[in-house]
Amino acid sequence: MTSALIEARGLVKHYGDFVAVDDISFDIREGECFGVLGPNGAGKTTTIRMITATSPVTTGELRVAGLDVKEAPRQVKAVLGVVPQDDNLDPDLLVRQNLEVYARYFGLSRDEVRQRIDEALELFQLDDRATSNVDDLSGGMQRRLTIARALVNNPQVLILDEPTTGLDPQARHLVWQQLRLLKSRGVTMLLTTHYMEEATHLCDRLVIMHRGKILVEGRPYDLVAELVGPQVLELRLPPWERDALLAEFPQGDGVTVEQVEDLTYVFGGGTASAMAAERVGDPHRAHLRPGNMEDVFLLLTGRGLLD
Amino acid sequence: MTAFALTPDVSFGAYRVWQRNRDATLRNWKTEFLGIAIEPFAIILALGLALGQFVELDSGEKYVEFLAPGLMALFPMFAATFECAWGSYVRLEMQGTYESIIATPISVDDVITGEILWGTTRALVNGTYILIVATILNPWLHMVDSPWAILAVPVGVLPGLLFSSISICFASIARAMSHFAYFFNLVINPLFWFGGAFFPFDAMPRWVQILGWFMPLKHVVDIYRGLITGNLEWGMLGSLAWLAVVTVFFYVLAVKLMRRRLIH
Numbered sequence: 001m002t003s004a005l006i007e008a009r010g011l012v013k014h015y016g017d018f019v020a021v022d023d024i025s026f027d028i029r030e031g032e033c034f035g036v037l038g039p040n041g042a043g044k045t046t047t048i049r050m051i052t053a054t055s056p057v058t059t060g061e062l063r064v065a066g067l068d069v070k071e072a073p074r075q076v077k078a079v080l081g082v083v084p085q086d087d088n089l090d091p092d093l094l095v096r097q098n099l100e101v102y103a104r105y106f107g108l109s110r111d112e113v114r115q116r117i118d119e120a121l122e123l124f125q126l127d128d129r130a131t132s133n134v135d136d137l138s139g140g141m142q143r144r145l146t147i148a149r150a151l152v153n154n155p156q157v158l159i160l161d162e163p164t165t166g167l168d169p170q171a172r173h174l175v176w177q178q179l180r181l182l183k184s185r186g187v188t189m190l191l192t193t194h195y196m197e198e199a200t201h202l203c204d205r206l207v208i209m210h211r212g213k214i215l216v217e218g219r220p221y222d223l224v225a226e227l228v229g230p231q232v233l234e235l236r237l238p239p240w241e242r243d244a245l246l247a248e249f250p251q252g253d254g255v256t257v258e259q260v261e262d263l264t265y266v267f268g269g270g271t272a273s274a275m276a277a278e279r280v281g282d283p284h285r286a287h288l289r290p291g292n293m294e295d296v297f298l299l300l301t302g303r304g305l306l307d
Numbered sequence: 308m309t310a311f312a313l314t315p316d317v318s319f320g321a322y323r324v325w326q327r328n329r330d331a332t333l334r335n336w337k338t339e340f341l342g343i344a345i346e347p348f349a350i351i352l353a354l355g356l357a358l359g360q361f362v363e364l365d366s367g368e369k370y371v372e373f374l375a376p377g378l379m380a381l382f383p384m385f386a387a388t389f390e391c392a393w394g395s396y397v398r399l400e401m402q403g404t405y406e407s408i409i410a411t412p413i414s415v416d417d418v419i420t421g422e423i424l425w426g427t428t429r430a431l432v433n434g435t436y437i438l439i440v441a442t443i444l445n446p447w448l449h450m451v452d453s454p455w456a457i458l459a460v461p462v463g464v465l466p467g468l469l470f471s472s473i474s475i476c477f478a479s480i481a482r483a484m485s486h487f488a489y490f491f492n493l494v495i496n497p498l499f500w501f502g503g504a505f506f507p508f509d510a511m512p513r514w515v516q517i518l519g520w521f522m523p524l525k526h527v528v529d530i531y532r533g534l535i536t537g538n539l540e541w542g543m544l545g546s547l548a549w550l551a552v553v554t555v556f557f558y559v560l561a562v563k564l565m566r567r568r569l570i571h
Binding site: 015052054055056073074075077078080082084086087088089090091092093094097101102104105106107153 | 318319320323326327330331334402403404406407408409410411412413414569570571
């Protein structure tokens with residue numbers, strides 16, 4: 001249970017002078033869903049590309065299922081299932097053919113994987129589209145087919161790079177539901193995302209990345225509880241009103257204020273926050289709400305996650 | 308590290324990539340077949356017979372007879388280049404097909420080798436078909452004079468590999484579909500017109516002949532001409548060696564350029 005399927009130690013990736021990944025270490029254990037949360041450009045995809053042996057590691061150690069990625073890229077890739085950020089299904093092949101041809105890349109014959117493919121098509125609700133053209137599928141269906149494809153080799157780790165980016169909310173929830181089902185079946189997952197909601201929903205443990213570094217690691221709700229506290233006050237007020245309101249808060253008592261564009265966030269305000277919200281009396285201008293993952297990121301970096 | 312090894316890292320995976328291309332092509336076999344089927348008839352009719360009436364060769368042979376080895380070299384060249392220049396670029400850049408394949412145990416070198424083998428297969432199918440058409444038309448047009456012509460089929464592997472490799476090299480450095488205009492106008496078009504398929508090099512000035520020696524297509528045409536007419540010469544072995552060396556060079560270059568494009 002505690003054996004690490006993916007082990008990164010002091011992982012660094014340079015592109016010329018640019019440091020895309022800057023000395024990160026983490027362990028992904030069997031059966032868990034491990035999240036990498038961060039904005040675009042944080043180094044999430046580069047990390048994934050190093051794990052899937054499609055981007056050479058500059059320095060540091062990276063092992064997958066005990067194998068060094070540099071030494072044994074083919075063997076490493078054989079135990080991974082990769083869902084890339086952009087769907088790269090094969091439009092020259094039909095839906096079912098996509099899975100069969102992909103299985104063949106792993107040296108698996110059509111007969112060996114027939115049952116697995118039938119199950120995957122059913123699980124991802126694509127069984128009635130088996131002979132469709134890939135281009136005729138909706139975005140949500142293409143995403144599900146890409147996930148089904150990543151499972152044809154019965155991988156030890158399923159790697160999902162922003163699995164729901166670009167999907168509408170309904171399609172996103174369907175993907176989440178199916179990922180939760182895979183998780184309950186014991187599939188180990190590594191998931192990157194910039195949706196805090198996604199990370200909270202799916203991940204047992206996660207790291208937050210920013211500018212190539214890991215800022216914090218932990219369980220989603222623990223991080224929110226430890227760093228943000230139970231409640232956040234969100235203010236949308238002109239500067240003078242805001243300043244007058246904030247002046248009422250007790251000084252030097254663990255209260256943190258962050259300004260992002262026209263929004264002001266007050267963390268750790270306790271009863272003062274509740275009183276301030278009541279005084280303004282308009283939830284559009286002063287809103288008291290539970291803390292979330294986005295707040296964690298905001299507190300650590302002073303900026304939002306989705307910009 | 309393995310990804311930057313000097314020698315190509317090729318496995319059975321190359322065959323998997325070849326199979327993928329075969330399956331994708333067979334899905335549209337009717338369209339594919341139509342193109343291959345009609346082409347040689349059109350050019351034999353237009354150039355060989357229609358234009359040929361006005362051409363008188365020193366050797367005394369009819370123009371359509373002179374043209375036969377050129378056609379057997381040209382159309383496979385087109386088949387390989389379309390597959391491995393435009394086709395490969397679409398798979399590389401537009402469809403993300405290479406990216407999806409290298410996430411499996413298949414290496415970049417396997418992918419490129421599989422692509423080149425597939426381009427070669429298309430060239431062979433094309434060349435064999437033209438040879439069959441020419442043989443069927445033999446009672447009227449006398450395009451194939453010698454049973455040695457059958458050797459043109461296995462020999463065709465070499466130019467197939469060569470033109471596929473050259474095309475992959477270009478696909479690997481192209482940044483947009485429009486860049487293929489350079490490839491077509493600077494490489495394929497000159498080879499088409501000046502590769503020795505349409506006129507005898509012997510009648511040209513010396514400097515044109517020297518230039519021709521650097522044209523891969525000229526060597527292919529020379530070999531085919533010898534086999535089809537039955538006039539075997541030692542120079543054909545030289546041409547074969549020339550093609551082999553250049554093919555190895557471009558194959559290794561293709562692998563290296565594609566690694567640079569895909570692994571970074």
